[in-house]
Amino acid sequence: MRHSLLIVEDDAATAAFLADNLAADGFKVATAGGAGEGLRAMEVRHPSLVLLDLALEDGNGLDLLDRVRGADGMASRLDPDVPVIVLTGRGSEADRVRGFARGADDYLVKPFHYGELLGRVRAVIRRAEGRPQRGVVRVGELTLDPVTRAVRLAGRPVHLSVKEFALLHALAEEPTRVRSKNELLRDVWGYLSVGQTRTVDAHACRLRKKLSGSARPWVVNVRGVGYRLTEAL
Amino acid sequence: MSTALACVGWAVSALLAVTVLRLRHRLELAGQACHELRGPATAISLAAAALRREPGGLRRALPFEAQLDRLRAGLDDLEVAQAGRRARCRPADIPVERLLRATAAGWRQSARAQGRRLRMRSALGGAVVRADRGRLAQALGNLLANAVEHGSGTVELRGHRRGDLVVLEVRDGGLRDAPRQAARWRQPGRGRGRGLGIAAAAVEEAGGTLTLEQREGGTVAAVELPVAQR
Numbered sequence: 001m002r003h004s005l006l007i008v009e010d011d012a013a014t015a016a017f018l019a020d021n022l023a024a025d026g027f028k029v030a031t032a033g034g035a036g037e038g039l040r041a042m043e044v045r046h047p048s049l050v051l052l053d054l055a056l057e058d059g060n061g062l063d064l065l066d067r068v069r070g071a072d073g074m075a076s077r078l079d080p081d082v083p084v085i086v087l088t089g090r091g092s093e094a095d096r097v098r099g100f101a102r103g104a105d106d107y108l109v110k111p112f113h114y115g116e117l118l119g120r121v122r123a124v125i126r127r128a129e130g131r132p133q134r135g136v137v138r139v140g141e142l143t144l145d146p147v148t149r150a151v152r153l154a155g156r157p158v159h160l161s162v163k164e165f166a167l168l169h170a171l172a173e174e175p176t177r178v179r180s181k182n183e184l185l186r187d188v189w190g191y192l193s194v195g196q197t198r199t200v201d202a203h204a205c206r207l208r209k210k211l212s213g214s215a216r217p218w219v220v221n222v223r224g225v226g227y228r229l230t231e232a233l
Numbered sequence: 234m235s236t237a238l239a240c241v242g243w244a245v246s247a248l249l250a251v252t253v254l255r256l257r258h259r260l261e262l263a264g265q266a267c268h269e270l271r272g273p274a275t276a277i278s279l280a281a282a283a284l285r286r287e288p289g290g291l292r293r294a295l296p297f298e299a300q301l302d303r304l305r306a307g308l309d310d311l312e313v314a315q316a317g318r319r320a321r322c323r324p325a326d327i328p329v330e331r332l333l334r335a336t337a338a339g340w341r342q343s344a345r346a347q348g349r350r351l352r353m354r355s356a357l358g359g360a361v362v363r364a365d366r367g368r369l370a371q372a373l374g375n376l377l378a379n380a381v382e383h384g385s386g387t388v389e390l391r392g393h394r395r396g397d398l399v400v401l402e403v404r405d406g407g408l409r410d411a412p413r414q415a416a417r418w419r420q421p422g423r424g425r426g427r428g429l430g431i432a433a434a435a436v437e438e439a440g441g442t443l444t445l446e447q448r449e450g451g452t453v454a455a456v457e458l459p460v461a462q463r
Binding site: 111 | 267268271272273274275276277278279280282283286301304305308309312313
């Protein structure tokens with residue numbers, strides 16, 4: 001399974017090179033350029049780990065960390081236990097202690113060796129594996145709870161099969177992005193090589209039917225490419 | 234009389250207050266500059282890591298390695314210099330030959346730009362020393378910089394083992410003012426002697442010695458470091 005990482009970093013060059021390196025090492029990487037965007041991305045994407053810069057243009061990374069650790073994990077869409085590695089230019093002992101006290105799982109001072117960061121990312125993810133995934137995903141009137149695997153549309157429960165739920169969860173990570181069929185086959189079904197198969201289309205069709213009755217169209221087919229969960233939010 | 238004394242007292246206090254405020258402002262500016270430098274340094278370091286993945290990238294990324302290690306050490310020093318200290322030494326096991334190769338690669342282009350050659354000869358094999366990586370890169374970088382910028386002829390970077398020691402040498406065709414520079418090692422902040430002072434302090438921190446010798450046909454700066462016990 002590919003782990004997903006969220007980089008919250010306002011320096012575009014650092015974020016881009018970091019994303020390139022981590023993607024090359026097999027991670028699914030998303031970036032956010034500020035505290036607000038980072039918070040929204042955490043609510044929607046539910047990353048396996050967050051790499052968090054502290055000096056963000058629109059806020060302090062430690063305040064964002066407070067919001068995450070203070071989330072209740074049920075009503076909130078934030079997972080309060082998501083592992084967070086702080087990446088910062090502030091390297092004094094007091095800064096490090098403050099970072100850990102506010103809930104960082106690890107703390108790395110810039111400029112770091114990429115190899116060291118990679119080692120720490122893998123170690124933190126390894127330690128976090130097995131923890132219950134929390135945090136309800138909300139996209140418009142649709143809610144998914146990864147813990148109870150419950151899905152509700154406008155408050156009405158929707159009963160899904162295991163693969164239907166996994167497909168919905170994958171699409172909900174980035175609700176407006178088109179996911180190719182090959183990508184979905186790899187991430188949801190674990191196919192390494194993709195041949196001619198109608199599996200995705202069949203599941204998407206069933207899922208769309210189960211989510212009908214809403215003003216918003218769900219599981220939108222983008223002809224010749226794949227699927228997105230919904231149109232612009 | 235007492236009024237005059239009081240006035241002098243007030244004036245001295247005001248002067249002190251202004252001095253302290255100016256000093257604090259300078260420290261703040263230094264802190265901000267240090268923080269601003271860390272961002273681009275991180276981006277360059279990550280770009281070098283990305284370059285390493287490309288075909289032939291390992292060789293092309295090598296020159297960045299030792300320079301980035303120096304930069305990291307320099308930034309750590311700059312940050313704690315505001316508190317009047319030097320950054321804490323963080324010893325690790327370092328395969329010396331790789332560091333030597335990275336340092337040579339980092340200076341080859343500078344030597345070429347001055348119409349000089351930089352050669353590296355190593356018989357170190359897998360020898361490992363216990364030292365702060367950034368500090369050691371600083372030491373070698375400063376010695377090479379001196380040889381490239383102030384020396385003459387071909388610059389040679391050599392490494393070999395002698396008993397329980399690793400010996401790293403920077404040789405060139407002659408440093409015009411070697412004795413004068415040697416005398417300045419212990420005087421930080423003295424112009425061209427600064428690099429050698431940094432190198433000497435870094436080598437000492439790793440439990441080694443640095444000697445500078447003017448021989449027939451050139452100058453030899455030799456670093457001796459104990460081999461790490463494993």
